[in-house]
Amino acid sequence: MSSVILRNVCKSYGNLPIVKSLNLEVKDGEFVVLVGPSGCGKSTTLRMVAGLEDITQGDVHIGDQVVNDLPPHKRNIAMVFQNYALYPHMSVRENIVFGLKKSGADATTIASKLADVSEMLKLNEYLDRKPADLSGGQRQRVAMGRALARDADVYLFDEPLSNLDAKLRHHMRTEIARIQHQYNMTAIYVTHDQVEAMTLGDRVVVMRDGIVEQVGTPMEIYLQPSSTFVATFIGSPAMNLIEAQVEDGELVFSGYRIPISKIANTSEADLQVYRKVLVGIRPDFFEDSQLTSPSDHLFEFGSVKVDLVENLGFDKEITFKFGQEEAKARLDLRSHIVREQVISLSVDLNRVLLFDTSSQGMLLNAGSL
Amino acid sequence: MMNKRTPIQSVVLYTLVIALVIFCVFPFLQILSTSLKHPIDWGNPSLWPRVLHLEAYKELLGLMPTKEVEIPETIQRLLNNPALSEEKKQALLAKFSSGGEVFSFGRYMLNTFTISFVTGVFSTLLASLAAYAIARLRFPAQSLMANGVLFVYMVGGVLLMVPLYQMSVTVGLASSASGTILSLFLIYLIQTLPVAMYMLGNYFRTIPFSLEEAAMMDGCSRVEAFWRIIMPLSKPMLFTVFIYCFVIAWNEYLFASVFLKQYQDFHTLPLALQTLFTSKNAIWDRIMAASMLTLLPVIICFMLANRHLSGGLTDGGVKG
Numbered sequence: 001m002s003s004v005i006l007r008n009v010c011k012s013y014g015n016l017p018i019v020k021s022l023n024l025e026v027k028d029g030e031f032v033v034l035v036g037p038s039g040c041g042k043s044t045t046l047r048m049v050a051g052l053e054d055i056t057q058g059d060v061h062i063g064d065q066v067v068n069d070l071p072p073h074k075r076n077i078a079m080v081f082q083n084y085a086l087y088p089h090m091s092v093r094e095n096i097v098f099g100l101k102k103s104g105a106d107a108t109t110i111a112s113k114l115a116d117v118s119e120m121l122k123l124n125e126y127l128d129r130k131p132a133d134l135s136g137g138q139r140q141r142v143a144m145g146r147a148l149a150r151d152a153d154v155y156l157f158d159e160p161l162s163n164l165d166a167k168l169r170h171h172m173r174t175e176i177a178r179i180q181h182q183y184n185m186t187a188i189y190v191t192h193d194q195v196e197a198m199t200l201g202d203r204v205v206v207m208r209d210g211i212v213e214q215v216g217t218p219m220e221i222y223l224q225p226s227s228t229f230v231a232t233f234i235g236s237p238a239m240n241l242i243e244a245q246v247e248d249g250e251l252v253f254s255g256y257r258i259p260i261s262k263i264a265n266t267s268e269a270d271l272q273v274y275r276k277v278l279v280g281i282r283p284d285f286f287e288d289s290q291l292t293s294p295s296d297h298l299f300e301f302g303s304v305k306v307d308l309v310e311n312l313g314f315d316k317e318i319t320f321k322f323g324q325e326e327a328k329a330r331l332d333l334r335s336h337i338v339r340e341q342v343i344s345l346s347v348d349l350n351r352v353l354l355f356d357t358s359s360q361g362m363l364l365n366a367g368s369l
Numbered sequence: 370m371m372n373k374r375t376p377i378q379s380v381v382l383y384t385l386v387i388a389l390v391i392f393c394v395f396p397f398l399q400i401l402s403t404s405l406k407h408p409i410d411w412g413n414p415s416l417w418p419r420v421l422h423l424e425a426y427k428e429l430l431g432l433m434p435t436k437e438v439e440i441p442e443t444i445q446r447l448l449n450n451p452a453l454s455e456e457k458k459q460a461l462l463a464k465f466s467s468g469g470e471v472f473s474f475g476r477y478m479l480n481t482f483t484i485s486f487v488t489g490v491f492s493t494l495l496a497s498l499a500a501y502a503i504a505r506l507r508f509p510a511q512s513l514m515a516n517g518v519l520f521v522y523m524v525g526g527v528l529l530m531v532p533l534y535q536m537s538v539t540v541g542l543a544s545s546a547s548g549t550i551l552s553l554f555l556i557y558l559i560q561t562l563p564v565a566m567y568m569l570g571n572y573f574r575t576i577p578f579s580l581e582e583a584a585m586m587d588g589c590s591r592v593e594a595f596w597r598i599i600m601p602l603s604k605p606m607l608f609t610v611f612i613y614c615f616v617i618a619w620n621e622y623l624f625a626s627v628f629l630k631q632y633q634d635f636h637t638l639p640l641a642l643q644t645l646f647t648s649k650n651a652i653w654d655r656i657m658a659a660s661m662l663t664l665l666p667v668i669i670c671f672m673l674a675n676r677h678l679s680g681g682l683t684d685g686g687v688k689g
Binding site: 078088146 | 577579580582584585586587590591593598602684686687688
């Protein structure tokens with residue numbers, strides 16, 4: 001395995017910049033997930049590491065080597081493609097061992113790798129079939145097997161689960177996490193699915209419009225988002241952002257007044273230059289006041305009228321309003337709430353985040369891990 | 370909802386279709402029928418021969434026993450004359466033993482097959498390389514090249530015939546049989562390459578590029594990806610293109626008639642058929658049998674192509 005370093009990497013198509021001065025270090029054996037909306041440059045970044053796209057500017061290092069001018073087949077990288085990209089004229093067996101044979105592995109190694117991979121991905125009974133005779137999930141497993149059979153320095157995954165149904169996606173996600181951990185693979189995984197990003201990555205890189213918004217562990221990204229973009233992109237439902245006035249040491253919105261001093265790591269002095277801030281509260285951090293015991297760090301939003309209740313089994317999502325702005329809360333099954341009911345919701349102020357209204361960046365070091 | 374035809378519409382449609390099919394197939398049936406008729410049956414307008422007469426085929430395929438011609442006594446005496454050179458003796462003998470080989474069908478067929486096969490193989494190979502470059506690679510004047518190749522196809526063969534022959538004479542190729550055949554082969558290549566490239570280029574574009582990218586990630590260079598992934602996946606189209614080139618070369622008359630005129634041993638079948646038409650051996654059953662045998666490989670080629678045109682080799686490779 002090898003580390004991967006991207007230094008000031010840029011990619012443009014003509015005058016259109018796609019990736020803008022990207023810096024990233026993926027350590028040996030680390031699993032890094034690139035996440036972001038469509039068109040943010042994550043797949044382009046991955047393809048630049050693979051050598052399938054030229055680099056307009058900057059350097060890509062794999063191990064100790066700068067690989068900018070190295071063709072893909074000399075980089076010793078294995079890649080799983082979003083659309084499987086299986087060789088249709090070859091059987092599953094031939095697909096899996098194609099790369100191994102190409103690398104000059106001996107027959108014993110090939111046989112043993114094939115046995116390992118087909119056992120791990122439960123492909124034993126399909127080895128003699130052609131890709132056309134497989135289901136979508138089976139094809140995806142073959143694509144995965146083809147990459148995993150290789151003894152590559154770096155493994156790249158380009159939205160490998162995006163074509164699978166929810167159940168299979170969950171299963172494969174677990175498998176990838178297990179395999180990566182087992183083989184201590186250096187892996188870069190591209191997805192637009194925040195659940196995959198949160199569950200798989202040792203570190204998550206959130207990208208937008210060709211720039212890196214934030215790099216951190218999944219919990220850092222979740223609890224300390226660097227901007228409103230990260231805050232709303234990661235987490236489902238998205239974080240509630242409510243504009244609040246800063247008045248007399250309090251944050252005032254929709255008739256509620258939250259003492260600034262009670263918000264974690266924040267003092268009145270910190271906010272004295274601001275007249276307005278965005279208050280960020282994740283739906284998961286609301287609690288039904290009837291089920292909580294009073295605490296110094298709990299703030300109670302009384303007289304909340306429930307507009308909608310969506311039961312999800314263990315959780316239920318409720319929709320309500322802070323003034324004119326719609327907000328969501330996720331409560332557990334102990335709360336018996338119905339539509340139109342007026343309730344009280346509590347929030348642990350240690351979990352409340354504050355953002356600058358103009359830069360959209362997070363203020364101070366609010367929120368704790 | 371499907372439009373349902375009325376009975377009258379169906380009758381009109383099927384009548385037209387059947388009439389069209391008969392119009393297309395009738396000449397071939399006429400050829401087959403005449404080739405199988407005995408000379409006394411030629412006046413019979415029916416397509417069905419009264420007696421099945423295979424002599425013409427047997428003769429063309431060399432299955433007839435060689436006729437022994439009796440040499441007159443005076444000639445025999447001449448041959449016994451020791452003063453007569455061996456060469457002259459053979460020439461004299463040939464006059465009395467001829468009749469076995471009226472038309473070297475086998476030789477012409479071999480000539481035609483060889484040049485058609487070689488044209489088919491080389492044209493398919495070169496077209497696949499060129500078509501890949503035009504379909505996949507980016508280089509200066511790419512579209513100019515792609516369109517320029519098709520432009521060659523638009524220029525009629527008659528216009529090019531004289532300049533090409535002159536070129537062949539100028540470079541000295543026309544002065545020998547092998548050089549002439551090489552010239553002809555090059556002309557057939559030029560004639561078949563544009564359409565072959567066009568067909569293959571369009572086919573290559575239907576193969577997802579990610580398959581090549583996957584091969585490159587698996588350690589293949591671009592060239593290896595082409596040979597190991599693109600070419601096997603293009604088998605149906607490669608075969609079709611081969612058949613197309615083969616048939617074009619098989620049926621070509623114009624250039625062959627100019628280039629091969631002086632090399633009778635290297636005549637191709639269309640040329641030989643024309644000679645047969647105007648020779649003293651222009652007997653209907655033989656002409657028709659020769660035409661039928663010339664057609665046969667073409668028909669076989671189309672039947673094979675039809676079978677291989679089912680395609681579907683790229684199914685399952687990528688998410689549809």
